[in-house]
Amino acid sequence: MKRMMGFIMKEILHIVRDYRTIIIVFALPTIQILLFGLVVSMDIKNIHVGVMDNSKDDVTRAIVQKIAATERFKISEVLYSSEDIDRAFKEGNINCAIIFENNFARKLKNEKKAEIGLILDGSEPNTANLTANYTMSIVRKYQEENIPIDLKITQVKPQILMHYNPQLKSAYMFVPGVIALILLMICVLMTSVSITREKEFGSMEVLLVSPLRPIQIILGKVAPYLFLSIIDVVIILLMSYFIFDLPMKGSIVLLLLESCLFITLALSLGIFISTIATNMQQAMFISLIGLLMPSMILSGFMIPIENMPDIYHYISLIMPSRWFIVIIKNIMIKGAGFWAVQVETYVLLGMTIFFIALSAKRFKIRLD
Amino acid sequence: MENRQKIIEVTNLVKRFGDFVANDNLTFDVYEGEVFGFLGANGAGKTTAMRILCGLLHPTSGKILVAGWDAATHPEDIKKNIGYMSQKFSLYEDMTVIENIRFYGGIYGLSRTEVKSKIKEMIEKVGIGGLENKLIRELPIGWKQKLAFAVAIFHDPKIVFLDEPTGGVDPFTRRQFWGMIYDAAKSGITVFVTTHYMDEAEYCDRVSIMDNGKIVALDTPANLKKQFAVASMNDVFIKIVRPELL
Numbered sequence: 047m048k049r050m051m052g053f054i055m056k057e058i059l060h061i062v063r064d065y066r067t068i069i070i071v072f073a074l075p076t077i078q079i080l081l082f083g084l085v086v087s088m089d090i091k092n093i094h095v096g097v098m099d100n101s102k103d104d105v106t107r108a109i110v111q112k113i114a115a116t117e118r119f120k121i122s123e124v125l126y127s128s129e130d131i132d133r134a135f136k137e138g139n140i141n142c143a144i145i146f147e148n149n150f151a152r153k154l155k156n157e158k159k160a161e162i163g164l165i166l167d168g169s170e171p172n173t174a175n176l177t178a179n180y181t182m183s184i185v186r187k188y189q190e191e192n193i194p195i196d197l198k199i200t201q202v203k204p205q206i207l208m209h210y211n212p213q214l215k216s217a218y219m220f221v222p223g224v225i226a227l228i229l230l231m232i233c234v235l236m237t238s239v240s241i242t243r244e245k246e247f248g249s250m251e252v253l254l255v256s257p258l259r260p261i262q263i264i265l266g267k268v269a270p271y272l273f274l275s276i277i278d279v280v281i282i283l284l285m286s287y288f289i290f291d292l293p294m295k296g297s298i299v300l301l302l303l304e305s306c307l308f309i310t311l312a313l314s315l316g317i318f319i320s321t322i323a324t325n326m327q328q329a330m331f332i333s334l335i336g337l338l339m340p341s342m343i344l345s346g347f348m349i350p351i352e353n354m355p356d357i358y359h360y361i362s363l364i365m366p367s368r369w370f371i372v373i374i375k376n377i378m379i380k381g382a383g384f385w386a387v388q389v390e391t392y393v394l395l396g397m398t399i400f401f402i403a404l405s406a407k408r409f410k411i412r413l414d
Numbered sequence: 415m416e417n418r419q420k421i422i423e424v425t426n427l428v429k430r431f432g433d434f435v436a437n438d439n440l441t442f443d444v445y446e447g448e449v450f451g452f453l454g455a456n457g458a459g460k461t462t463a464m465r466i467l468c469g470l471l472h473p474t475s476g477k478i479l480v481a482g483w484d485a486a487t488h489p490e491d492i493k494k495n496i497g498y499m500s501q502k503f504s505l506y507e508d509m510t511v512i513e514n515i516r517f518y519g520g521i522y523g524l525s526r527t528e529v530k531s532k533i534k535e536m537i538e539k540v541g542i543g544g545l546e547n548k549l550i551r552e553l554p555i556g557w558k559q560k561l562a563f564a565v566a567i568f569h570d571p572k573i574v575f576l577d578e579p580t581g582g583v584d585p586f587t588r589r590q591f592w593g594m595i596y597d598a599a600k601s602g603i604t605v606f607v608t609t610h611y612m613d614e615a616e617y618c619d620r621v622s623i624m625d626n627g628k629i630v631a632l633d634t635p636a637n638l639k640k641q642f643a644v645a646s647m648n649d650v651f652i653k654i655v656r657p658e659l660l
Contacts, residue, residue: 049520049521059509251498251502257521
């Protein structure tokens with residue numbers, strides 16, 4: 047134990063001496079949160095809507111009024127033909143066209159079914175997606191209030207996401223993602239680089255010849271990063287709570303425990319990468335290109351997983367951050383307890399055990 | 415010499431990497447307190463053998479006793495009794511002299527007070543008084559190597575393994591370095607050293623010369639020179655490894 051402490055002290059010296067490490071560990075989360083929060087706003091505002099009402103009855107008028115009453119939507123044009131719609135889109139007057147079919151109210155009453163068409167600007171997929179969801183929720187709300195339950199507009203698909211994020215605040219989406227990415231960055235990148243640095247400089251040999259056991263060397267290497275990562279989680283949570291009004295509905299203890307699990311997984315990934323890489327550049331390359339970039343793209347943080355082609359959907363299943371993001375969202379925003387996130391937790395636990403076992407095996411092989 | 419205590423006993427050591435035989439049936443002993451030179455051309459297998467003795471590699475077969483412990487069954491006990499200086503690495507560049515010493519003292523289980531009292535003695539020996547709080551990267555390479563050697567024997571090991579310790583060091587510093595090696599041997603530490611420099615081989619009590627994974631000669635420098643009827647260890651080496659050149 048005393049030997050371990052000496053080793054950890056040395057690691058802390060490495061970290062303190064290199065101001066770049068300090069910047070990565072403390073400035074990066076702060077910058078990322080502010081960047082995503084203030085610059086990369088995914089909120090939808092000022093949606094210009096064109097309405098083509100072929101029915102002009104009480105129901106359609108009421109729905110249009112409801113849409114016009116929200117802050118986000120602005121009825122910019124009344125349209126009369128499909129040529130009209132094309133023109134309005136091309137001139138940039140509208141981002142969204144809503145079309146009611148003929149005899150909307152009567153069909154709804156007699157056939158229990160009526161159609162609303164939505165035309166969106168697909169060149170902005172995220173905005174289009176959010177706009178569609180939001181419009182649907184308004185229509186659905188109208189139904190709930192005005193139409194008996196057995197008369198449903200069948201096209202309307204209920205959107206669960208909406209339910210927990212009624213204002214569609216983007217902070218709800220990016221905070222969990224930023225936490226996952228920062229933890230991956232610090233744990234995977236920093237540990238894999240710091241272990242391969244010992245290999246590259248030859249100091250690993252000296253350590254392995256010493257009475258320190260390999261497990262002590264590895265634990266000594268990762269312990270400071272475990273500690274720094276937990277501090278980072280707390281920094282991000284405090285910033286999202288005070289600057290972006292993110293709720294903390296679930297148990298903070300559970301969230302921190304889940305974070306520790308994810309950190310352990312990320313550290314074991316870092317150790318695993320260090321057993322493959324022979325030098326620091328390789329470790330950095332594998333961490334950044336092999337892990338961080340796919341995590342960013344495939345974990346549902348920037349691009350919704352539902353929008354991905356099947357193949358990517360399956361690939362996303364092996365991204366640790368994908369599962370962790372679900373856990374954070376459920377705990378923070380929905381206030382879920384352990385039982386609601388147990389599947390994700392077990393997946394992370396399984397991955398952790400897998401990579402620890404694999405690294406232990408590879409570490410031994412390297413000695414032979 | 416023969417009545418001295420054996421500290422390293424190697425019997426029929428074989429190390430294979432796939433089809434390649436790096437160590438082909440090595441058998442030799444090293445005696446307590448001697449300076450044992452381990453010579454050979456690049457790729458002759460000396461680093462592999464040294465790594466096996468230090469516990470960094472497992473042998474394919476053979477029996478190895480280091481400091482009285484069997485390498486196959488008690489590697490941890492061997493580690494407590496040896497020091498090691500690798501050819502690549504000396505000390506952590508971003509740490510000061512004192513911090514490096516404290517760190518190595520720490521991983522060998524020395525207490526803080528032990529470390530404190532030994533540091534003073536050591537700084538005098540290496541002659542780097544006043545530089546205790548300098549970062550290693552600010553020191554010239556010669557001093558780094560001397561300091562690295564002092565650190566490798568800081569915990570008073572029974573044996574110290576030096577893997578080409580004087581690479582890239584000027585002749586004057588090399589001489590000083592060998593002064594330190596003799597001092598260590600005098601104080602009872604066995605020195606096991608690999609080297610390319612044949613003038614250094616002359617300084618050893620006994621040398622072994624490896625070629626193609628085998629030990630082809632093992633004796634005192636004087637006896638080897640007599641046996642091969644040449645004037646220097648340099649010629650002994652060439653006669654063994656490249657006889658066509660003489």
